[in-house]
Amino acid sequence: MPELDAIDRKILGYLQNDSRLTMQELADKVGLSVSPCHRRVKLLEERGVISRYIATVDQKALGLHVSVFISIKLARQKEEDLNRFARAISKWDEVLECYLMTGNRDYLLRVVAADLASYETFLKTKLTRLDGIASIESSFALSQVKYSIALPV
Template sequence: MTQLDAIDRKILAALQADCRITMQALADQVNLSASPCHRRVKLLEERGVISRYIAQLDQKALGLHVSVFVSIKLERQREEDLERFAKAIAGWEEVVECYLMTGKQDYLLRVVAADLEAYETFLKRKLTRLDGVASIESSFALQQVKYSSALPT
């Protein structure tokens, strides 16, 4: 685990809020001059604390009105079965999150789709065609109460 001081944490919070902030504006916000601030940002990147910079898109503005949480149970939980499943879904753009779980289900996916018909197509043409899947349970999100990609700093 990387040790972070108060200034590092301020830098991370500011970058999570706006990764397009100028170095000068970031430095002003954390009470540093631009050069030391830039060095700290570069060090955070080198240590892997900052892994990448992204644009966060609005799901509904893109016409993706349906979020589905899909619980997957595999027939077997051998390492090669888990790897085969993970590899298969890795390229599916509809799957925006995937977690290997403890408990009754093996995987939890978050899938986005334009509508119920698009989700049904995804289910029939992709998910149900995977070998080794014992059960699929879909839960539809009615409303997103909170979403954040920002981690606590």
């Protein structure tokens, strides 16, 4: 796995903020001509450094006014239990993020919903129906102060 040089990191920095830049614009920004810039981008894609290209959608425009962080403890923490939980979580579109945590909770989830009623539906029909959950604690977000997908390069 070859290292990322300064130009690669510049490319990643720009594409993380706007993937619709043309190769010409990107090349200008990083100080290359189109050809080598293009090859570098393709290489970054092939190596999996760039994993995908996506559109980001405004949460409010979709009417998703509720963001919730959920702390979860499992009854048991054997690998099999963790895997079963991970598989279930992964299927649900409402769950945007899930982390296995250190400390006194096992998982931290970020979930979005249209309103409190639909969040309650998510809890009742999905999350609380999972086996092996010892406790669930919801914390609500009043507002999103910052949300970025761009990793520091």
